[in-house]
Amino acid sequence: MKLYLKYYRLLPSTEGGCVTGAQHSVRALDVPLESYIVLVLYRYLELNPTDVVVHFVQCKATTNVLRIVLPTSSVEASAFFTDAAPLPHDPALFCQLPSIAIERINTIVSGLCGVCRRLTKQHVAATKSSAGLLGFKGNTLVAPADASLWTKFCELDMVRCVEEVLKLGVKDNLLPAEIGQLESHLVQPLKSHNIYKLINLVNNVRISSDEEHRKLASAEQQFDFHANHKFAEGYEKTLADLMLYICFELVERRLTNAVLRAKVPNLSGWMERVAKHDEGRLHRVCNEVLPTAQNCSLLTALSGCDALVLEIPQEFSLYKSDTKKLNLKGDQVLTTNQAEVLDILRKVDRIPTDIGSAVNDWATNRFEWDTVPVEARPEGGKLPPARILRKRHQLESLVNEVMRLATDGAIIVDFCSGTGHLGILLAHLLPRCTVYLLENKEESQQRAMERVERLALRNVVFFQCNLDYFTARFDIGVSLHACGVATDIVLEKCFAHRAHFVSCPCCYGKLYNIEHVTYPRSRLFRESELALKEYFCVAHCADQTHDLASDRTNVAKAHQGFYCMDVIDRDRALRAEELGYKVLRKRLKDESCTPKNRLLVGIYGEGDMR
Numbered sequence: 001m002k003l004y005l006k007y008y009r010l011l012p013s014t015e016g017g018c019v020t021g022a023q024h025s026v027r028a029l030d031v032p033l034e035s036y037i038v039l040v041l042y043r044y045l046e047l048n049p050t051d052v053v054v055h056f057v058q059c060k061a062t063t064n065v066l067r068i069v070l071p072t073s074s075v076e077a078s079a080f081f082t083d084a085a086p087l088p089h090d091p092a093l094f095c096q097l098p099s100i101a102i103e104r105i106n107t108i109v110s111g112l113c114g115v116c117r118r119l120t121k122q123h124v125a126a127t128k129s130s131a132g133l134l135g136f137k138g139n140t141l142v143a144p145a146d147a148s149l150w151t152k153f154c155e156l157d158m159v160r161c162v163e164e165v166l167k168l169g170v171k172d173n174l175l176p177a178e179i180g181q182l183e184s185h186l187v188q189p190l191k192s193h194n195i196y197k198l199i200n201l202v203n204n205v206r207i208s209s210d211e212e213h214r215k216l217a218s219a220e221q222q223f224d225f226h227a228n229h230k231f232a233e234g235y236e237k238t239l240a241d242l243m244l245y246i247c248f249e250l251v252e253r254r255l256t257n258a259v260l261r262a263k264v265p266n267l268s269g270w271m272e273r274v275a276k277h278d279e280g281r282l283h284r285v286c287n288e289v290l291p292t293a294q295n296c297s298l299l300t301a302l303s304g305c306d307a308l309v310l311e312i313p314q315e316f317s318l319y320k321s322d323t324k325k326l327n328l329k330g331d332q333v334l335t336t337n338q339a340e341v342l343d344i345l346r347k348v349d350r351i352p353t354d355i356g357s358a359v360n361d362w363a364t365n366r367f368e369w370d371t372v373p374v375e376a377r378p379e380g381g382k383l384p385p386a387r388i389l390r391k392r393h394q395l396e397s398l399v400n401e402v403m404r405l406a407t408d409g410a411i412i413v414d415f416c417s418g419t420g421h422l423g424i425l426l427a428h429l430l431p432r433c434t435v436y437l438l439e440n441k442e443e444s445q446q447r448a449m450e451r452v453e454r455l456a457l458r459n460v461v462f463f464q465c466n467l468d469y470f471t472a473r474f475d476i477g478v479s480l481h482a483c484g485v486a487t488d489i490v491l492e493k494c495f496a497h498r499a500h501f502v503s504c505p506c507c508y509g510k511l512y513n514i515e516h517v518t519y520p521r522s523r524l525f526r527e528s529e530l531a532l533k534e535y536f537c538v539a540h541c542a543d544q545t546h547d548l549a550s551d552r553t554n555v556a557k558a559h560q561g562f563y564c565m566d567v568i569d570r571d572r573a574l575r576a577e578e579l580g581y582k583v584l585r586k587r588l589k590d591e592s593c594t595p596k597n598r599l600l601v602g603i604y605g606e607g608d609m610r
């Protein structure tokens with residue numbers, strides 16, 4: 001396994017980059033915070049340098065620069081340094097660093113939490129120790145940052161928080177909000193999937209319900225849900241504690257232990273518990289990799305920091321999922337009143353464009369299911385029999401389009417590939433193309449890997465990461481039911497590389513503005529009289545496309561829903577057209593194979609002007 005980390009500069013020994021310590025000499029190098037977190041974890045888990053080879057990849061320095069040291073013995077033994085012209089064909093560099101390449105299974109993992117989880121798994125496998133650090137059922141930090149507040153906090157927010165703390169100067173008067181959020185989070189009552197098991201273990205009792213818990217005779221037997229929130233995720237120390245500790249240890253160096261104790265006693269108490277749990281070993285590793293002397297200006301205590309103001313939110317939990325993604329309040333809340341919906345649709349009618357989608361024009365498929373091995377068919381993905389035919393129909397429409405667009409040697413990316421239905425079929429049918437399967441859910445991707453292994457496909461590479469972390473060049477982007485805004489992130493990736501696209505969107509009602517994707521997508525829609533909340537109302541109605549064959553379906557609402565899907569997709573198509581694409585707006589065949597049955601085919605350039 002190869003671990004790829006960013007570095008900015010390897011210091012020449014003349015600049016104090018090589019120091020002879022008591023045991024061995026050390027090399028200093030400048031790295032971003034994420035590389036530091038991973039390196040500390042790497043050392044802490046005592047990973048074997050021959051099992052996990054470290055590659056430092058040189059990048060342009062941004063603001064967060066930490067000067068770390070590595071003993072030269074370990075640099076020589078295990079680390080490679082790649083300069084500004086890195087190995088261009090290495091897929092591990094096709095996504096944001098840190099990343100891991102597992103060559104044996106053609107897999108790239110990207111994203112801080114994903115990488116830290118893989119390293120921990122490697123440690124568990126190598127030491128045959130219990131999987132404790134990966135939490136209950138190995139689920140610590142498994143949910144991706146765009147679906148889980150907790151992963152987002154550990155992957156993105158805390159990094160930003162440390163960067164802010166390192167930059168604090170005398171003129172600043174506010175501490176980053178994340179410090180207050182963690183302080184509040186740590187005093188929330190413990191929530192855990194295995195709570196009864198835990199209560200039984202801690203109190204040596206046998207209960208299996210809240211009621212039995214209330215009936216426990218003595219006060220000592222009553223499990224204190226507050227007191228037992230000992231670690232970041234509950235009662236046991238997990239990887240999340242290690243990652244957060246590595247970050248907050250830097251905050252402590254800058255703000256001092258005394259100030260943290262006074263301002264955030266719970267956070268400070270948690271740090272002590274984490275440090276004590278391994279008799280200070282993690283703390284020592286942090287200091288080994290990042291001695292304060294090398295970073296005088298950044299890490300020395302900030303004078304007067306006790307005067308900095310910190311807001312601590314009440315009852316704040318980082319476990320709660322973010323249900324208010326639209327952030328609409330008061331009169332911004334979307335209407336469900338049909339008369340108002342009709343008013344909004346009248347505004348849509350006044351946009352000078354054609355709304356609609358064409359019935360699929362493929363008379364016959366470009367491939368025969370009979371010649372496709374079972375593992376590459378939907379049944380190979382363990383779908384329930386009732387769904388197999390419908391999945392086949394979904395796949396046929398997309399595969400026909402891709403087979404028409406693909407040329408030998410093309411790189412095709414199946415974004416949000418799930419268990420691999422689409423990407424695996426494409427890889428089988430187009431052996432001269434390379435297919436990347438990108439999916440952030442480890443479990444789904446594991447199933448796709450097993451199928452690929454059984455099929456012995458050599459033209460598949462797996463990317464286990466968020467869409468946002470994927471940066472590689474490609475020729476055709478495909479997505480089948482990428483939820484809500486994920487479809488638009490996929491389309492943006494295609495636009496950036498002028499790649500063709502074949503996309504069947506899903507979950508229109510879950511659209512919301514994110515930093516790099518805002519709605520409406522096209523100039524024409526943005527300049528129309530449709531307000532943002534009205535646009536999202538149309539998107540919401542687009543999710544009311546229920547099965548027309550069912551007696552319980554409100555047929556009028558369902559038809560309105562199909563029309564609303566076409567409205568949103570027209571906006572998407574217009575954006576692509578503004579960027580030079582020819583776009584076909586089609587429907588899957590047969591249309592009843594899924595209520596989310598619209599298909600956008602984007603052709604860039606002269607390739608295939610139908």
Ligand SMILES: C[S@@+](CC[C@H](N)C(=O)[O-])C[C@H]1O[C@@H](n2cnc3c(N)ncnc32)[C@H](O)[C@@H]1O
Binds near residue numbers: 146416418444486
């Ligand atoms: C509805 S499933 C579709 C799976 C597959 N394409 C199919 O048709 O069977 C959507 C998939 O997208 C993945 N996903 C959603 N957002 C993602 C993101 N930002 N990055 C990577 N994968 C994502 C989910 O984990 C899920 O497996």
